[in-house]
Amino acid sequence: MTSFRVDPKDPTPLYAQLERAIRTAIATGRLQPGAQLPTVRQLAVDLHVNANTVARVYAALERTEVVETQRGVGTFVRATPPAVVSENRERELERIISRFIPEFAALGFTIEDVIKHLQRRTKQEKAIHAPDRK
Amino acid sequence: MTSFRVDPKDPTPLYAQLERAIRTAIATGRLQPGAQLPTVRQLAVDLHVNANTVARVYAALERTEVVETQRGVGTFVRATPPAVVSENRERELERIISRFIPEFAALGFTIEDVIKHLQRRTKQEKAIHAPDRK
DNA sequence: GTTATTGTACCAATGTTATAGTACAAGGGT
DNA sequence: ACCCTTGTACTATAACATTGGTACAATAAC
Numbered sequence: 001m002t003s004f005r006v007d008p009k010d011p012t013p014l015y016a017q018l019e020r021a022i023r024t025a026i027a028t029g030r031l032q033p034g035a036q037l038p039t040v041r042q043l044a045v046d047l048h049v050n051a052n053t054v055a056r057v058y059a060a061l062e063r064t065e066v067v068e069t070q071r072g073v074g075t076f077v078r079a080t081p082p083a084v085v086s087e088n089r090e091r092e093l094e095r096i097i098s099r100f101i102p103e104f105a106a107l108g109f110t111i112e113d114v115i116k117h118l119q120r121r122t123k124q125e126k127a128i129h130a131p132d133r134k
Numbered sequence: 135m136t137s138f139r140v141d142p143k144d145p146t147p148l149y150a151q152l153e154r155a156i157r158t159a160i161a162t163g164r165l166q167p168g169a170q171l172p173t174v175r176q177l178a179v180d181l182h183v184n185a186n187t188v189a190r191v192y193a194a195l196e197r198t199e200v201v202e203t204q205r206g207v208g209t210f211v212r213a214t215p216p217a218v219v220s221e222n223r224e225r226e227l228e229r230i231i232s233r234f235i236p237e238f239a240a241l242g243f244t245i246e247d248v249i250k251h252l253q254r255r256t257k258q259e260k261a262i263h264a265p266d267r268k
Numbered sequence: 269g270t271t272a273t274t275g276t277a278c279c280a281a282t283g284t285t286a287t288a289g290t291a292c293a294a295g296g297g298t
Numbered sequence: 299a300c301c302c303t304t305g306t307a308c309t310a311t312a313a314c315a316t317t318g319g320t321a322c323a324a325t326a327a328c
Contacts, residue, residue: 011150013285020236027239040305050287055306062305064240072295072304093243093251100234102139107226108162111256115249117231122245145284147315173274184317189276196275206274206325 003038003046014049018057023066026077028121037067037075137172137180144233148183152191157200158226160211171201171209 004021006014025031037043040058044051058075061067069075104114138155140148159165171177174192178185192209195201203209238248 012146015285016145020232023236023239024232027235027245039303041303052288053286058305066240069305070295071293071306072302074304089241089243092241093238093247096234096238096241097248097251097255100230103230104227106158106162106164107223107230109223109227111252113227114231115252115256117227118245118249118252121231121235149315174276175274186318187316192275203275204325205276205323206272208274 003043006047006049008048014047015053015057015060018047018049018054019060022057022061026066031077033077033079035077037077039074137177140181140183142182148181149187149191149194152181152183152188153194156191156195160200161222165211167211167213169211171211173208 004018004025006017006021008014010017022031022037031037037058038046040054041051043049044054047054058067058069062069062075066078067075068078101111104111138152138159140151140155142148144151156165156171165171171192172180174188175185177183178188181188192201192203196203196209200212201209202212235245
């Protein structure tokens with residue numbers, strides 16, 4: 001249903017692809033706080049991936065407090081995204097962005113292109129959560 | 135000089151990062167046909183990576199006819215680069231952003247935060263390109 | 269011819285990734 | 299109490315990634 005995507009042909013490790021996909025889904029609001037993730041076994045079947053791989057991703061997300069797990073019940077998106085308290089927040093953001101800009105620039109993309117892409121990504125989600133008129 | 139970038143903290147295999155970086159450099163014209171790539175050993179030193187890893191990337195690029203190698207001379211960009219640039223551009227942007235979003239999300243930043251930061255940055259850019267008064 | 273430089277081809281060792289399978293622990297429903 | 303579902307914890311195995319090292323082959327420069 002809310003399934004994610006991993007590509008076995010991509011040399012990026014499956015666990016890394018999946019963890020990114022889940023974190024992105026949360027960050028973009030496709031997975032809202034309180035939402036239940038698929039079960040370890042179910043997601044393993046859906047993605048044609050070993051259950052251990054999924055379990056390790058869930059464990060990693062649990063360690064970083066992105067999700068909350070209840071044995072026998074399921075795994076859920078945390079209510080409060082881990083707000084970083086650091087006073088250097090702005091500087092941290094700056095640092096990350098500065099690291100990525102050369103990559104965009106190398107492909108000839110402008111900052112505007114990136115902004116548009118990011119906006120599209122969030123607006124799609126809001127459309128989903130709006131009353132549907134199908 | 136025209137060195138590339140790989141990130142050992144990125145779970146993506148080094149060889150994959152490097153191959154992608156070189157192909158991108160060629161696709162965007164930063165490396166033009168006929169241009170010589172750094173030597174295997176030199177690039178290994180620059181990137182703090184094993185020479186074998188670089189050598190394998192060069193071999194892979196050679197097999198796919200992206201570069202041409204001459205023993206004792208060097209490795210050069212082929213005359214006719216496979217022109218799949220435009221099609222993969224969007225996918226590449228998507229790929230980079232997929233790596234980008236989880237990073238700042240992990241620090242508690244929202245996509246809106248990033249967009250705002252980027253927008254501020256574009257204004258700065260314009261200021262830079264304006265006649266400077268230093 | 270000799271030497272330096274370049275790509276190539278090995279080997280061994282270590283760590284990571286992914287799979288398969290089994291078993292256990294905790295919560296909910298009956 | 300029992301059962302089902304869930305996450306978790308193991309073991310073992312295979313494949314892949316990375317490193318370090320050594321050696322060889324072809325080319326250019328001397």
